[in-house]
Amino acid sequence: MIQVDIPGKRKKLEIEHLVLDFNGTLALDGKILPGVAENLRRLAKAVKVHIVTAGTFGGVEEQVAGIPCILKVLSGPAQTRQKAGYVKTLGSGKTACVGNGRNDRDMLRQAALGILVVQEEGAAAESLMAADVVCRDIASALGLLLNPLRLKATLRS
Ligand SMILES: [Mg+2]
Numbered sequence: 001m002i003q004v005d006i007p008g009k010r011k012k013l014e015i016e017h018l019v020l021d022f023n024g025t026l027a028l029d030g031k032i033l034p035g036v037a038e039n040l041r042r043l044a045k046a047v048k049v050h051i052v053t054a055g056t057f058g059g060v061e062e063q064v065a066g067i068p069c070i071l072k073v074l075s076g077p078a079q080t081r082q083k084a085g086y087v088k089t090l091g092s093g094k095t096a097c098v099g100n101g102r103n104d105r106d107m108l109r110q111a112a113l114g115i116l117v118v119q120e121e122g123a124a125a126e127s128l129m130a131a132d133v134v135c136r137d138i139a140s141a142l143g144l145l146l147n148p149l150r151l152k153a154t155l156r157s
Helices: 036-043 060-064 079-090 102-110 125-130 138-146 148-155
Strands: 002-004 013-015 017-021 048-053 070-073 095-099 113-117 133-135
Touching: 002 148, 017 079, 036 138, 048 060, 048 079, 060 070, 079 095, 079 102, 095 102, 095 138, 102 113, 102 125, 113 125, 113 138, 133 138, 133 148, 138 148
Parallel strands: 017 048, 017 095, 048 070, 095 113, 113 133
Antiparallel strands: 002 013
């Protein structure tokens, strides 16, 4: 578990699950970004890591081999709702999410902590409004979770 006590927030943040979008978040053009696997291996010691994707570029299984995670490949319509539903099933109050796309909007809003990443693919403005924190890239997003004092500094009132 990752615990952060944020001044001005009613409840202490207690994160047990980390749900991440794949394309545009962990990967660019279907290829996992440098440093992601190592950071996720470190985070997997504290939280359960879940990667949720529509698998737009294919080959996701190969890309995440070596990362201790649960891979959830979505199919069919209403993926915004499917992603949010996945987070709800885990328990929104103990889940952090990282995403960039429009279909990440509802999971970002619903999670105890929603982190939006912009990086190369850009981020959906609707999802930006639904997030708690906006990061320039995945390294800084995962860095917040690996160094929770950074999160405290950003979110305190
Ligand atoms: Mg995406």
